[in-house]
Each structure stands twice: as C-alpha cells, then as structure tokens.
Amino acid sequence: MGTRHKTAHAGVTREDLADAALRLLERDGAKGLSMRKVAAEVGVQAASLYWHVRDKEELLDLACDALWADFDAPPPHTTDPAGPHSPGGTDDWRPQVAVLARRLRTHLLTRTNAARVLVGRFAPGPRWLDRMESLIATLRTAGFDGRDAADATYLLGTWVQGFVLHESVPMSAAEQRGASPSEATALARRELEELSGERYPNVVALAGDIAGPDMDTRFEFGLARLLDGLEPLRATATPKQAE
C-alpha cells in the first residue's frame, strides 16, 4: 500500500513518467531523454508509454509541471499586524518580489538541462498557479491594480526564464568543448577586444563589461530595473476609496 519506491513492478503512473523524464534530462541532457529510456527507467517497454501518454510532447508537458514540484514559494505577503501600514499599499513588496524572482532563478538553474528543454512551454499546472496567485496577491496589496499585477507577473516570469535560458547556455557555443567558465570568459573578452576598433568602438572599449559574465550582478541589475519600472504604477493612496 502507499507509493512503493517508484518502480514497484506494476502500476506506472503519469507522475512516474514525469519524474523519470526529469531525472534523465538532468543526468544526460536533452539527448538523454527518449521514450525508450523513460520506459526503461520505470521498468517497462517503450510501447507501453503510449497507453499513459498520447505523445512525447504530452510527456514533456507532464515533466514541465513536475519541475515545480519541489519549489516552495515564500509565504504570500503575511501582513505584519503591528508593522507600519502605509496608505493604499505596503512597500515591502520589493523584497518579496525580489526573493521570489531569485528563488525562481536558482530553481531553474539547478535544473539547467530540464529548464533548457522545458522553458517556453506554458503548461500552467497547479503548482505554477500557486506561485502566480501569491505573486499577484503581493502586488495587489502593494497597490497595483489588477491588470498591472497580471502584466507584471507575466513580465517577471518571462524575464527570469529568458535570463536563465541565456545563463545556462555555454557562452561561446563552440568553445565550451572543455574550458572552465573563467577561461571562457577571458577568451570571449579577448575576442571582443580584438575586433575592429573602428567598426566596434563601444564593444571593444566595453569588452570586459560585455563578456562578463558576472551573472549574479547582471540578474540583480535587471531585477532592480524591473522593480524601479513597476514602482510608479502603484496607487500609494487610492483617491476614490479614501478611508
């Protein structure tokens, strides 16, 4: 009774398939994920998968939702009853949103291979909805109206995913054939510096800043810009519903 280890012997669930897919993806990358290997991982024949799942595509959708299984969001807002209550909105929304964004990034980053394959797949499973609900709640109590809160949520989500996508790719596609990240950075920088100073004066001058890749700093830069850009949208004092 209960869930036996995972490959008990009989009764493969769709969850099992999703988990197996994520495991393979993380272990061997994109090329490690085949229907045949997923089948083997759960102790079954390849053809059997098509009873549980219509497609490889559908399996990926499942895996996409399972990706959020162990993502624990920070508690949604938790208004401090004794704290300062600014009129029409709380201003601790920034650290709250920042924390969520950072956790989202590191979550995807520790599952790089899976993220690279699954990013861009919408598939808003139940676990993703939890994140969305709590983020919107935070923004609304901070004084954003519904439409802005929804748009901001989308903006943050797409930005973080796009960022991680770029972050997780070998920076110079061919050069990652065995070169430490710092070596790759130095090499990328040198490449930029050796460009024509006439044609690319700015790129050459800023080679160090472009080649980076201090990804943490870059992430914080983007996050700060997004939060600064959102700030003016808050209704810090609601004109119509004045207390």
Add this chain to the structure above:
Amino acid sequence: MGTRHKTAHAGVTREDLADAALRLLERDGAKGLSMRKVAAEVGVQAASLYWHVRDKEELLDLACDALWADFDAPPPHTTDPAGPHSPGGTDDWRPQVAVLARRLRTHLLTRTNAARVLVGRFAPGPRWLDRMESLIATLRTAGFDGRDAADATYLLGTWVQGFVLHESVPMSAAEQRGASPSEATALARRELEELSGERYPNVVALAGDIAGPDMDTRFEFGLARLLDGLEPLRATATPKQAE
C-alpha cells in the same frame, strides 16, 4: 559566375547549409530539421555535410548567425545637428531603443520556428555585434555609463528573446491541436475562471487579464517598465565635466 542560385551543382558553402537549415526550420518546424533533409535541400548526400561541419550542433550555430542576415537595424542614433542638445545626454534614446526592441521582436516572431530552436544559443556572430554596437552607442550618448549600457543591452536582449519564446509557444500546450488563437484564449480564460475561488481568488478574478493574450500590449507594458527602470541611471548632467 558569382553565386549561382544556391544549389548550383558543385561547391556547397557553409552559408548554403545555414540557409537551408533556416528554410527547413521555418517550413516544417523543429522536427523538420535533420541532417539528411538539409543535405537533400542543398543537393548532396547526408554524409557530405560532415566535411563542412563538425556537428549538427555547429550547423545550428551557423543558422543562428544567419538568422540575423536580413535584420536591418535603425540608423544608430544619428544626432540631429540642429536639434535640442540637452546637457550630458539626449532624451530621444527611449524611442530609439523601443524601435530596436520592437523590430527585434517582430524579426524573431516572423521566424518563430527558427527562433524557438535557436533562442538561447549565444553565438554572437558579426551581425549581432552590429546591433550591439549601435545599441550601446545610443545608450552612451544618452548619458549611460559603460557598465550600465552593457548591462542594459544584455537585459533588453534576454527579455525580448524570453518574451518571444513564450509568445511563440502554443499557449495551452495540448490545446493547440487545432484551435484558433482566440478560441484558445477564451478556453484558457474559462479554465482559470473555473478554478477554486477560495484557493485562487486573484487568479480567478483576473482570469481575463491573465489569459490575455494581447501580446502587443504585454510587450509594450514590459518595454515601458524597462525603459522607466533604466531612466534614472542616466547622467543627465555630468557633474565633473561641466562645460
């Protein structure tokens, strides 16, 4: 003489391969791109490709650069000699950056299939460098310092690519099996509305705003937020080098 149509008969170039890859990608999507088909497209046997290219991976790098072949950036800044010259920076940087961002989006969007496969691949070919140089130039003359200009460039690039990636994916992964975009939107909205109002009060209430997908509006929202967030970084009057 000169470049015969493209598949003259002898002499396949790496450019030919990249173009063929892009063509196949756009015509048949990700699964339409195989080494064998690329070979056929250029009138050669599959094994021959490996003389020109180490890998399928390398072919994708080539295609990634070729993706920017017909992207024509707006002229870089073009300071109006008679126009108003605000101290330490020009303020027409916003429309300039906005135009570039929009063109980047539509460029990728009209090559959705290719974009979905190639996004995330850094591969800064010469054509991408041109874009970078002109964007950085715009930002620098607008009063941003070097480091901020570099970071802003990265931020804009990753955001647009992340946005397009999400935009180009069938919104509810399984439901795109033959449903018009507006139908899919309505369906997604209804799905959100039918969620538990207790567990997801905000999501249910804002279902219309979340399901969208008025992607143009969403894009402009994000763009405005980014520009607003960048604005305060400008040195509108350089304190040390006052004229």
Add this chain to the structure above:
DNA sequence: ACCTGAACACCGTTCAAGT
C-alpha cells in the same frame, strides 16, 4: 578538396496480440 554508399546504433510511434 569534396562527395558517396553502406553501415551502426539509435529514434518515435503503431498495432496486433497477450494477460
């Protein structure tokens, strides 16, 4: 220098057939 033929070890998917 550039291309082919044939082979190797894989794929996703279907379908009749088993229990």
Add this chain to the structure above:
DNA sequence: ACCTGAACACCGTTCAAGT
C-alpha cells in the same frame, strides 16, 4: 486495464572508398 514484440520509417554519425 495495462503491457509486450515486432515492425515501420526515420534519425546522427563514421568510415572506407571514390573522383
């Protein structure tokens, strides 16, 4: 209801061999 065996039409890549 769930799984298998065998088959089909594909893959990427290698390698000796051709010109």
